Amino acid sequence: MSNVQPHPKLIAIGAMAENRVIGVDGRMPWHIPDEFRWFRSATLGHAVLMGRKTLESIGRPLPGRKNLVASRRILPFAPPQDVELISDLAAFDPDTVASARVFVAGGAEVYRQMLPRCSELWLTRVHRHAEGEAVFPEFEDLFRAGECLLEHADFRVTRWFRSMPGNSGSVSNYGN
Numbered sequence: 001m002s003n004v005q006p007h008p009k010l011i012a013i014g015a016m017a018e019n020r021v022i023g024v025d026g027r028m029p030w031h032i033p034d035e036f037r038w039f040r041s042a043t044l045g046h047a048v049l050m051g052r053k054t055l056e057s058i059g060r061p062l063p064g065r066k067n068l069v070a071s072r073r074i075l076p077f078a079p080p081q082d083v084e085l086i087s088d089l090a091a092f093d094p095d096t097v098a099s100a101r102v103f104v105a106g107g108a109e110v111y112r113q114m115l116p117r118c119s120e121l122w123l124t125r126v127h128r129h130a131e132g133e134a135v136f137p138e139f140e141d142l143f144r145a146g147e148c149l150l151e152h153a154d155f156r157v158t159r160w161f162r163s164m165p166g167n168s169g170s171v172s173n174y175g176n
């Protein structure tokens with residue numbers, strides 16, 4: 001059990017194959033429009049935090065959301081509107097973001113560092129195996145499964161709650 005204190009605003013959101021793969025050659029391993037629609041509806045109007053490689057794979061900031069992009073690089077130009085650079089994830093303070101929720105949206109490097117700080121995980125299990133080098137980190141010791149948020153022929157979305165460090169309880173709901 002990690003002793004890191006989760007933050008109620010931080011919610012991880014992502015999709016993984018049965019073999020935990022989330023990405024191949026810098027892109028998504030599948031094209032499932034209904035899963036993209038789910039991600040869009042869940043995150044619209046909120047802030048999304050992603051790694052620089054994930055932003056590059058999407059190719060543009062996500063519209064209708066505050067985009068927080070982790071990168072240690074110093075850009076030679078000002079980031080576009082609605083994009084804020086996070087130069088040090090460890091020092092990132094969700095309380096400085098003017099949004100009720102900050103969705104941690106990958107990729108693998110960012111999930112690995114941020115999952116222990118998330119109070120919830122909204123995880124899509126895609127019903128297939130996938131080829132790819134990017135995998136979702138182990139989270140089962142940190143979170144307990146809650147309700148199913150969406151059932152689809154090709155995938156299922158489950159809400160997981162972070163167990164509180166030091167006891168078996170979970171972080172209280174942040175509302176829905």
Ligand SMILES: NC(=O)c1ccc[n+]([C@@H]2O[C@H](COP(=O)([O-])OP(=O)(O)OC[C@H]3O[C@@H](n4cnc5c(N)ncnc54)[C@H](OP(=O)(O)O)[C@@H]3O)[C@@H](O)[C@H]2O)c1
Nearest residue numbers: 015023026027028051053054071072089106107108109110
């Ligand atoms: N299935 C899904 O739900 C899902 C979701 C998102 C992404 N993906 C996939 O995941 C893959 C990308 O994942 P990835 O692990 O390769 O890359 P990533 O996590 O998207 O981005 C990694 C980058 O984030 C920056 N970074 C990492 N730690 C940092 C820190 N502590 N402070 C500041 N910046 C930091 C660095 O950028 P700099 O190099 O610029 O310093 C690093 O190279 C792609 O295939 C993508 O399609 C899948």
